[in-house]
Amino acid sequence: MxxxxxxxxxxxxxxxxxxxxxxxxxxxxxxxxxxxDDFYYLARSLLIKDVALYDAYDQAFTHVFQxxxxxDNLATKDDILRWLEEGLEQxxxxxxELEQLKxxxxxxxxxxxxxxxxxxxxxxxxxHHWIGTGGTxxxxxxxxxxxxxxxxxxxxxxxxxxQAFKRKYRNMRDDITLDVRQMTVALKKxxxxxxxxxxxTLDLDATIEKTCKNAGDIEMVFGRERENQVRLxxxxxxxxxxxxxxxxxxxxxxxxxxxxxxxxxxAYYFHNCIYDNVYEDVEADKFxxxxxxxxxxxxxxxxxxxxxxxxxxYELLIPNGFLETRRTSRIKGVDRLRMLSRAFPKRVWLNxxxxxxxxxxxxxxxxxxxxxxxxxxxxxxxxxxxxxx
Amino acid sequence: xxxxxxxxxxxxxxxxRALSDAVNVAVALERPLLIKGEPGTGKTLLAHHVARGLExxxxxxxxxSTTKARDGLYVYDTVQRLNDSRFGDGDVRDIGRYIKLGPLxxxxxxxxxxxxxxxxxxxxxxxxxxxLLNELDEMSFHVVETGKTVSAKKRPVVIIxxxxxxxxPDAFLRRCVFHYIDFPEPDQMESIVKVHHPDLPGKFLxxxxxxxxxxxxxxxxxxxxxxxxxxxxxxxxxxxxVELPAxxxxxxxxxxxxxxxxxxxxxxxxxxxxxxxxSSHSGHSRNFR
Numbered sequence: 001m002x003x004x005x006x007x008x009x010x011x012x013x014x015x016x017x018x019x020x021x022x023x024x025x026x027x028x029x030x031x032x033x034x035x036x037d038d039f040y041y042l043a044r045s046l047l048i049k050d051v052a053l054y055d056a057y058d059q060a061f062t063h064v065f066q067x068x069x070x071x072d073n074l075a076t077k078d079d080i081l082r083w084l085e086e087g088l089e090q091x092x093x094x095x096x097e098l099e100q101l102k103x104x105x106x107x108x109x110x111x112x113x114x115x116x117x118x119x120x121x122x123x124x125x126x127x128h129h130w131i132g133t134g135g136t137x138x139x140x141x142x143x144x145x146x147x148x149x150x151x152x153x154x155x156x157x158x159x160x161x162x163q164a165f166k167r168k169y170r171n172m173r174d175d176i177t178l179d180v181r182q183m184t185v186a187l188k189k190x191x192x193x194x195x196x197x198x199x200x201t202l203d204l205d206a207t208i209e210k211t212c213k214n215a216g217d218i219e220m221v222f223g224r225e226r227e228n229q230v231r232l233x234x235x236x237x238x239x240x241x242x243x244x245x246x247x248x249x250x251x252x253x254x255x256x257x258x259x260x261x262x263x264x265x266x267a268y269y270f271h272n273c274i275y276d277n278v279y280e281d282v283e284a285d286k287f288x289x290x291x292x293x294x295x296x297x298x299x300x301x302x303x304x305x306x307x308x309x310x311x312x313x314y315e316l317l318i319p320n321g322f323l324e325t326r327r328t329s330r331i332k333g334v335d336r337l338r339m340l341s342r343a344f345p346k347r348v349w350l351n352x353x354x355x356x357x358x359x360x361x362x363x364x365x366x367x368x369x370x371x372x373x374x375x376x377x378x379x380x381x382x383x384x385x386x387x388x389x
Numbered sequence: 390x391x392x393x394x395x396x397x398x399x400x401x402x403x404x405x406r407a408l409s410d411a412v413n414v415a416v417a418l419e420r421p422l423l424i425k426g427e428p429g430t431g432k433t434l435l436a437h438h439v440a441r442g443l444e445x446x447x448x449x450x451x452x453x454s455t456t457k458a459r460d461g462l463y464v465y466d467t468v469q470r471l472n473d474s475r476f477g478d479g480d481v482r483d484i485g486r487y488i489k490l491g492p493l494x495x496x497x498x499x500x501x502x503x504x505x506x507x508x509x510x511x512x513x514x515x516x517x518x519x520x521l522l523n524e525l526d527e528m529s530f531h532v533v534e535t536g537k538t539v540s541a542k543k544r545p546v547v548i549i550x551x552x553x554x555x556x557x558p559d560a561f562l563r564r565c566v567f568h569y570i571d572f573p574e575p576d577q578m579e580s581i582v583k584v585h586h587p588d589l590p591g592k593f594l595x596x597x598x599x600x601x602x603x604x605x606x607x608x609x610x611x612x613x614x615x616x617x618x619x620x621x622x623x624x625x626x627x628x629x630x631v632e633l634p635a636x637x638x639x640x641x642x643x644x645x646x647x648x649x650x651x652x653x654x655x656x657x658x659x660x661x662x663x664x665x666x667x668s669s670h671s672g673h674s675r676n677f678r
Contacts, residue, residue: 018563022418031414041410049562051425051569184515204467211471218475 007060008047015047022046036065183255186381189389229300231264232256233293233344235278237307238269245352248376249306252350263300268293272311273333274340290336294343302388303340303347306376309367310353334366341370348384349373355380402431402438403581411568412439418566421507421525421547423557426570429615432550435570436506439548446503448545450492456513458520461493462530463539484534493521494539497528502543511551518561526564573616575602585620586627596633597623603639604650609659614650622649640664 008015023046026032032039040061048057206221234256236242236249253267268278268288277287311333341347349371351358358364358373367373372387374380396412398404404412412435415422424432440447450461470487480486490498496505510518524530525547529540549565551557573581575598582594597619605613614622626633631645640661641647651657 016563022420026414026418029417031417037406038410041407042414044407045411045414045566045568049423049565049567054569188515202468207471208467218471 003064004043004060005047007064008057011056011060013048013053013056013060019047183252183381186378186385187256188261189382189385228261228263230262230302231298231300232262232266233301233303234265234267235274235303235305236267236269237305238271241308241310242352245308245376248352252306252376270307274305274336275333276331276336290340294339297343301344301346303344304350304384304388305347305371306350306352308353309349309351309364309373310361311363313362334370337367337370346388347371348387350376350380350384352376396439396442399438399442401441401584402434403577403584404435404438405571405577408435408568408570411566415548415566416443416546419528419544421549421565423549423551423562423565423567424570425551425567427572427613427615428552429617430570430572431616432552432570433506433508436504436508436548436550439546440504443504443546445546446499446501447506448492448496448503449506449508451508452510452513452517454512454514456517458517458524459491461491461507461521462524463491463494463532464489465534485537488532488535490539493524494530496545496547497530497541498539499545500542503545505545505547507547507549509552510549511557518557522561522564572605578616578619581616582620582623586623589623589627593626593633597626600633600639600644601650604644604660607639607660607663609663610651610656611659612651612653612656618650618652622646625649 005015005020023043026042026046027039032042043061044054044057048054201223203221203223206223207219210219210221211217234253236253238246238249242249256262256265257267268280270278274290276291277289278293280286280288349367351364351373353361353364353375355375358368364373372384374384374387396404396416397409411422414420424435426432436449437447439445465484466487466489470481470484474481493505493507496503527540528544529538531538578598578601579594582589582597601614601619601622604610625646629646633645634643641657643664644650647657647660651660
């Protein structure tokens with residue numbers, strides 16, 4: 001019985017002891033009717049609270065009660081994670097070594113990973129070939145291979161999420177990524193209330209006070225509705241080096257847009273660096289010019305830029321970077337950013353890259369000089385919101 | 390336990406074994422039952438039929454974006470009291486007269502066990518579920534104005550529905566019995582349809598089901614037709630007395646009254662595009678989202 005609990009937890013399903021105890025008391029009451037089918041549903045309804053985990057439950061259940069195997073992929077993923085958990089301190093590579101390692105392409109890496117998964121049988125830390133931590137092998141976590149593949153789980157209770165990282169690793173311990181809920185809670189704090197509209201809500205306290213002063217003659221006092229004045233501009237980097245963080249950005253977007261709480265909410269996209277235009281829809285080539293963005297600003301606007309700010313220096317210093325080939329511009333990316341920073345006194349830059357790694361990128365320092373930069377984590381978002389108020 | 394296994398669907402509601410197990414567990418453990426599932430799989434309807442199946446009264450609390458947890462407990466009608474004090478209607482010294490119980494409040498303040506449906510909990514503020522934790526745990530609350538405590542003599546059967554993917558807080562989830570209503574398999578769907586349209590000819594039903602499930606599997610469709618839409622569509626077809634196409638591609642031309650099944654203009658175009666380009670529907674069916 002207890003096996004089920006630990007198998008579930010082993011698979012990354014965060015079932016709590018309280019829920020387990022509830023199951024026990026349900027069984028005391030005979031709710032499982034002494035047959036396996038009912039027990040299966042009973043345990044599922046009490047232990048699993050997300051349909052995405054039903055599959056994991058099925059596998060755990062088969063494994064524990066019918067002696068079935070945990071499927072290879074899950075078992076392997078689990079093993080890898082365990083090897084990684086017993087990890088090592090990070091070893092930093094010299095610049096030359098980094099250069100050397102950059103030559104692997106993603107496809108090559110994936111192919112190689114497949115091969116090593118088949119060959120490797122145990123944990124391996126600090127080396128340069130097998131999957132492990134702190135090493136310079138392209139596979140594993142907390143390592144320093146510049147283009148390698150990381151197994152750092154993304155957090156959020158979904159257990160092991162295999163993530164292919166092109167450019168940067170994240171550390172398991174101090175990088176708590178956000179789920180939509182946490183973001184919504186954080187964003188809710190971003191408000192500035194102001195009385196607006198017609199006087200139509202009853203101000204109870206004032207009414208009572210007036211009435212008392214009138215010696216019981218009722219006098220109703222009406223006030224105005226308080227409304228959030230904040231207009232949020234969310235400008236997000238997409239594609240390229242931001243690809244690994246896409247889900248994180250999507251969550252931020254859905255948190256901000258689901259929050260029916262801002263006076264105005266607009267989201268735009270850019271690639272690499274903000275140049276002449278920001279895009280409403282990249283595929284449809286729908287855009288507004290950055291100048292318009294600046295022209296239409298008001299005091300209530302808050303500018304939130306999400307991006308890794310890890311660019312090649314030329315993307316910042318040469319007009320248009322050369323990536324946006326369709327349009328030409330005379331204004332350098334860095335000057336665009338400077339214009340924006342002057343135009344929006346209330347602005348932040350949220351960076352999905354872990355704060356500790358910022359110093360590896362020269363461009364982050366440049367951008368950070370223009371925008372107050374915060375990591376896209378629970379605490380980072382909280383600090384950023386404070387800055388915006 | 391004697392009162393266990395009391396719910397197993399009603400004449401108007403086909404419940405899978407997993408679902409009726411979940412209902413019965415929630416009833417027996419006196420814990421809230423959280424129901425999720427695709428829109429149109431009968432989440433709200435379930436509560437009505439649980440109430441009918443268990444022969445209990447039912448209280449509905451429709452949650453809106455402005456709903457506060459406190460509204461569910463009670464409202465102190467100060468304005469009425471003020472008015473009464475001025476014009477001398479009734480005894481204003483008795484504050485209790487001006488305490489109006491909300492849906493949750495009245496579900497607790499009854500002699501007989503009732504079913505309380507908290508519908509679409511995800512619509513409210515993010516903090517809403519957290520604010521309810523204590524009241525749902527203790528099944529009692531304190532009325533500050535009168536100093537009285539309302540507590541349940543019989544803990545109500547609480548059924549909570551949630552539509553969206555928006556996550557509910559962990560602490561809240563830990564206290565719930567959870568069930569995800571799967572989209573019905575074709576044979577289960579047939580029996581559901583038969584509940585609503587008992588005299589349907591077999592061939593007609595089979596054709597309707599084929600069209601329905603093929604539409605659901607068209608790739609790139611954003612709002613897939615659901616059970617309630619199928620039932621409405623069949624009703625329209627019967628009323629209009631039209632025949633269904635025997636086979637071939639699905640498009641807004643070939644399927645009569647497709648507007649009853651497909652509600653989004655965009656999806657309609659997707660289906661027509663798939664029909665004309667001939668790229669057929671995806672092979673596998675999806676159980677979970």
